Amino acid sequence: MFQIVVLEIIRCRKDNGSKVVVWGRKVPNVLWQIYCSAAFLLLGMAFSQLSTDIIKYMVGRLRPHFYTVCQPVFGNGMTCEKIDKNFHRYVEDYRCTGGTERQLKEMRLSFPSGHSSFSMYTMLYFALYLQARWHSCSNTKILKHAVQFLAVLSSVAVAMSRISDYKHHWSDVLGGLTLGATVAIITARCFSGIFDKTGRHQQQLEGSKISAELTNLNLNNGNNV
Numbered sequence: 001m002f003q004i005v006v007l008e009i010i011r012c013r014k015d016n017g018s019k020v021v022v023w024g025r026k027v028p029n030v031l032w033q034i035y036c037s038a039a040f041l042l043l044g045m046a047f048s049q050l051s052t053d054i055i056k057y058m059v060g061r062l063r064p065h066f067y068t069v070c071q072p073v074f075g076n077g078m079t080c081e082k083i084d085k086n087f088h089r090y091v092e093d094y095r096c097t098g099g100t101e102r103q104l105k106e107m108r109l110s111f112p113s114g115h116s117s118f119s120m121y122t123m124l125y126f127a128l129y130l131q132a133r134w135h136s137c138s139n140t141k142i143l144k145h146a147v148q149f150l151a152v153l154s155s156v157a158v159a160m161s162r163i164s165d166y167k168h169h170w171s172d173v174l175g176g177l178t179l180g181a182t183v184a185i186i187t188a189r190c191f192s193g194i195f196d197k198t199g200r201h202q203q204q205l206e207g208s209k210i211s212a213e214l215t216n217l218n219l220n221n222g223n224n225v
Contacts, residue, residue: 116176
């Protein structure tokens with residue numbers, strides 16, 4: 001969020017205090033741009049988190065450390081210490097002898113990984129935002145792409161830590177990364193309009209160049225006559 005605010009301030013510093021009309025009132029353009037950028041970022045964040053929670057409660061997959069926390073006792077009195085006799089057997093009748101109520105609830109919310117989906121959404125959206133808003137010259141183009149790469153890499157690192165900490169299966173992490181990336185792309189391309197604004201800006205520049213070229217052409221023709 002902080003980086004987006006800074007980038008919008010830099011982008012709008014040449015506006016000379018220009019204002020836009022919002023709900024019948026004039027507000028500085030820089031404040032409006034910051035508001036729009038932050039609003040769509042938070043909107044997509046809400047969509048990502050809501051989708052993650054809905055899928056978690058619908059699937060109810062057990063986490064990798066479920067047995068360690070739950071320490072289940074099966075209906076026939078058998079424990080995990082004699083798990084070889086229950087191998088490849090689907091068990092429904094059991095009770096947990098360890099863990100708090102909250103821990104046991106969390107043990108059934110493995111898919112998809114919430115950390116993976118949240119980190120991927122925020123970092124990929126930030127990378128897409130830089131692609132649309134940071135109109136870099138040749139001197140800063142490498143810097144822009146380096147920041148984008150590091151942002152996405154940090155989200156992948158967070159996701160991998162969930163596997164190494166035995167909090168999620170690899171498929172949970174993959175599902176979270178996919179969900180976060182999907183929401184980020186849809187939010188950036190369809191909702192926020194940051195790429196449309198860039199396109200319109202480029203069209204305006206191209207139109208101005210064409211008009212200037214036609215004007216010069218007419219002047220040259222007039223002088224030749």
